[in-house]
Amino acid sequence: MNSADVVKTVEILLVEDNPGDIRLTQEVLKEGRIQSRLNVVEDGEKAIAFLNRIEPYLHAPLPDLVLLDLNLPRRNGLEVLRMIKTNETLRHIPVVVFTTSQAKEDIKNAYNLCANCYITKPIDLEQFVRSVKSIEDFWLTIVKLPQE
Amino acid sequence: MSQNPVSKGTILVVDDTPTNLEVLFDFLSNAGFKVLFAEDGESAIEKANYAMPDLILLDILMPGIDGFETCRRLKESELTRSIPVIFLTALTDIVDKVRGFSLGAVDFVTKPLHYEEVLARVETHLRIQALTQQLQAQNELLEHEVQERKQAEAALQRQNQRAQLFAEVTLKIRQSLQLDEVLRTTVTEVQNILQADRVLIYRLWPNGTGSGVAEAVQAGLPHVMGQTFPEEVFPDETRKQYRQGRMRKLEDVEHDQAISACLVEFLKQFWVKAKLVVPILTKHELWGLLIVHQCSGPRRWTEFETDLLQQLANQIGIALTQAQLLEQETLQRQELSRSNAELQQFAYIASHDLQEPLRMVTSYLQLIERRYKGQLDADADDFIQFAVDGAVRMRTLINDLLTYSRVGTQAHPFERMSCSKAVENAIANLKVAIEENQAVVTYQDLPELEADSIQITQLFQNLISNAIKFRGRVQPQVAIEASHQDDVWRFAVKDNGIGIDPQYAERIFVIFQRLNNRVDYAGTGIGLAVCKKIVERHGGKIWVQSELGKGATFYFTIPDGGKA
Numbered sequence: 178m179n180s181a182d183v184v185k186t187v188e189i190l191l192v193e194d195n196p197g198d199i200r201l202t203q204e205v206l207k208e209g210r211i212q213s214r215l216n217v218v219e220d221g222e223k224a225i226a227f228l229n230r231i232e233p234y235l236h237a238p239l240p241d242l243v244l245l246d247l248n249l250p251r252r253n254g255l256e257v258l259r260m261i262k263t264n265e266t267l268r269h270i271p272v273v274v275f276t277t278s279q280a281k282e283d284i285k286n287a288y289n290l291c292a293n294c295y296i297t298k299p300i301d302l303e304q305f306v307r308s309v310k311s312i313e314d315f316w317l318t319i320v321k322l323p324q325e
Numbered sequence: 326m327s328q329n330p331v332s333k334g335t336i337l338v339v340d341d342t343p344t345n346l347e348v349l350f351d352f353l354s355n356a357g358f359k360v361l362f363a364e365d366g367e368s369a370i371e372k373a374n375y376a377m378p379d380l381i382l383l384d385i386l387m388p389g390i391d392g393f394e395t396c397r398r399l400k401e402s403e404l405t406r407s408i409p410v411i412f413l414t415a416l417t418d419i420v421d422k423v424r425g426f427s428l429g430a431v432d433f434v435t436k437p438l439h440y441e442e443v444l445a446r447v448e449t450h451l452r453i454q455a456l457t458q459q460l461q462a463q464n465e466l467l468e469h470e471v472q473e474r475k476q477a478e479a480a481l482q483r484q485n486q487r488a489q490l491f492a493e494v495t496l497k498i499r500q501s502l503q504l505d506e507v508l509r510t511t512v513t514e515v516q517n518i519l520q521a522d523r524v525l526i527y528r529l530w531p532n533g534t535g536s537g538v539a540e541a542v543q544a545g546l547p548h549v550m551g552q553t554f555p556e557e558v559f560p561d562e563t564r565k566q567y568r569q570g571r572m573r574k575l576e577d578v579e580h581d582q583a584i585s586a587c588l589v590e591f592l593k594q595f596w597v598k599a600k601l602v603v604p605i606l607t608k609h610e611l612w613g614l615l616i617v618h619q620c621s622g623p624r625r626w627t628e629f630e631t632d633l634l635q636q637l638a639n640q641i642g643i644a645l646t647q648a649q650l651l652e653q654e655t656l657q658r659q660e661l662s663r664s665n666a667e668l669q670q671f672a673y674i675a676s677h678d679l680q681e682p683l684r685m686v687t688s689y690l691q692l693i694e695r696r697y698k699g700q701l702d703a704d705a706d707d708f709i710q711f712a713v714d715g716a717v718r719m720r721t722l723i724n725d726l727l728t729y730s731r732v733g734t735q736a737h738p739f740e741r742m743s744c745s746k747a748v749e750n751a752i753a754n755l756k757v758a759i760e761e762n763q764a765v766v767t768y769q770d771l772p773e774l775e776a777d778s779i780q781i782t783q784l785f786q787n788l789i790s791n792a793i794k795f796r797g798r799v800q801p802q803v804a805i806e807a808s809h810q811d812d813v814w815r816f817a818v819k820d821n822g823i824g825i826d827p828q829y830a831e832r833i834f835v836i837f838q839r840l841n842n843r844v845d846y847a848g849t850g851i852g853l854a855v856c857k858k859i860v861e862r863h864g865g866k867i868w869v870q871s872e873l874g875k876g877a878t879f880y881f882t883i884p885d886g887g888k889a
């Protein structure tokens with residue numbers, strides 16, 4: 178990481194319809210070391226609009242990381258994932274599937290659609306915090322991603 | 326040559342100059358023959374007709390009709406045809422011997438007669454004649470016997486043919502689960518076997534009306550199919566008889582005094598002259614009738630025919646019952662697969678939707694704990710702890726329920742698997758509990774089975790886990806054994822734990838049933854219910870033998886080879 182990057186705010190897109198989870202994620206990220214901005218959309222349709230900068234997201238930033246729930250209203254998480262991974266300008270963005278589902282089918286389908294990783298939301302807060310911090314750590318500091 | 330007391334036969338001598346023949350007469354008489362004379366052809370024919378001689382000596386040259394013509398006439402007549410004729414001819418006569426033979430003569434003798442020769446020829450021809458007749462009689466007898474045998478054979482063949490046809494029809498009926506096909510097959514085959522003019526399967530509908538549902542009818546005769554008949558067609562009495570399984574036989578509709586005029590009228594519509602009706606019963610319900618009509622004329626129904634029809638009606642009844650059962654089963658299967666699909670949906674919901682609110686409860690309680698610890702009093706900390714415990718327990722419960730529902734919905738096909746391997750895996754999964762309790766798990770002589778290895782592992786795991794969980798004060802010891810008896814493997818999982826009061830021996834396999842308090846023994850009460858479900862899916866049984874304080878032995882059976 179060079180000095181120029183330190184000041185840059187990391188853009189995270191959280192696709193999540195559960196306000197409890199949204200807040201929890203916000204709380205955990207607040208405690209983190211990295212300066213990040215959490216952009217939240219509550220359904221798959223909005224996620225697609227946000228990523229493609231369609232009204233009302235004309236000036237939305239291109240996220241550095243997508244946290245994607247699967248069980249979403251309108252367009253589900255797998256549809257959003259497919260859209261991202263088949264789009265030239267979006268496919269490089271790491272997508273972390275972050276969901277309650279432990280269903281084998283969901284896990285298989287997510288990886289088949291090139292999810293970068295699949296994490297089941299832990300029931301315990303401590304573990305939840307650890308998971309989110311791990312995501313933050315791994316994808317935003319350890320991993321080297323392509324620069325715009 | 327002496328006179329024979331019994332005549333050696335009658336000889337008719339035909340000659341227009343009898344004086345020449347006195348010597349012949351004496352000679353033949355002396356040789357034991359009865360001799361008759363005729364002086365011309367016509368009287369010879371007359372005498373031959375009433376005296377029926379055994380042989381005729383016939384002169385050729387005679388006034389009136391000559392010998393050839395006489396011979397021709399004799400041979401023409403049925404009565405005298407077989408009498409051998411020997412022509413008498415003068416040496417000087419130029420006669421056509423070939424013509425004589427072609428007219429049916431057997432021989433010629435030349436005049437003047439050499440009597441010894443005549444006698445020799447006569448005797449030879451009589452012998453030939455006798456032999457011929459004997460042969461003919463034997464032939465006739467033989468032919469008769471052959472005829473009889475042929476008839477018997479034909480009858481047997483007919484019977485065999487019918488038996489075979491019956492077997493074929495029965496097979497077709499049995500094999501076909503399509504009702505329409507059964508009925509069509511039956512009418513066609515019955516018409517073939519009985520050579521009947523019309524064979525009909527008549528359905529009696531629940532509302533009392535009826536209609537033909539299958540028909541095989543001789544070309545040119547009116548069809549009964551497609552018409553619906555009112556309830557009145559069958560009087561109550563007839564209907565009652567049919568319901569009792571009795572057949573109805575009419576051999577001559579027009580001359581039967583027992584049947585009502587209106588029925589005769591009704592039957593006339595369809596040209597029925599004779600009929601045979603057998604009820605078709607399914608499980609004591611009068612489903613319909615198997616009807617055979619003869620339209621060409623009255624018909625006497627043989628016992629064979631009525632038996633055949635009765636048996637076929639029985640077969641149709643069985644086929645119908647089978648078809649009804651199949652239909653029921655298909656419906657049940659559809660219902661089952663629908664409810665299975667629902668259960669699967671439930672399982673998904675349980676794994677996802679139910680856990681989300683639970684996670685919220687836990688997480689936010691913990692967030693409160695984390696942020697405000699020390700700012701609340703001791704009671705508050707306790708309360709939070711209870712709430713978190715409850716949520717954790719709820720999650721375990723959901724997961725266990727999920728396991729229970731998956732025994733049926735996420736089952737794997739049975740394949741050859743090793744029970745020792747399953748036990749090893751179960752022990753590996755229970756490593757922590759086994760080490761914490763310093764438990765000893767032993768197993769020996771476990772077989773290979775056709776089974777769902779994941780479920781069998783789960784089964785052993787639950788039983789071993791229980792054996793350790795409900796331990797006594799001493800070191801837990803779990804022994805697993807198997808023995809083969811009557812096509813099943815019987816497994817025993819024996820422990821030295823706290824045991825079970827025998828009065829609860831059955832209740833423990835019911836879902837959510839718990840015998841012990843939560844503080845000492847954690848658990849959801851689903852483990853043994855899962856065990857029971859797994860064993861039952863494999864076609865086996867599970868039970869427990871135990872006494873309080875004396876350990877428990879859980880037994881279960883799995884059929885040898887497994888049952889899919």
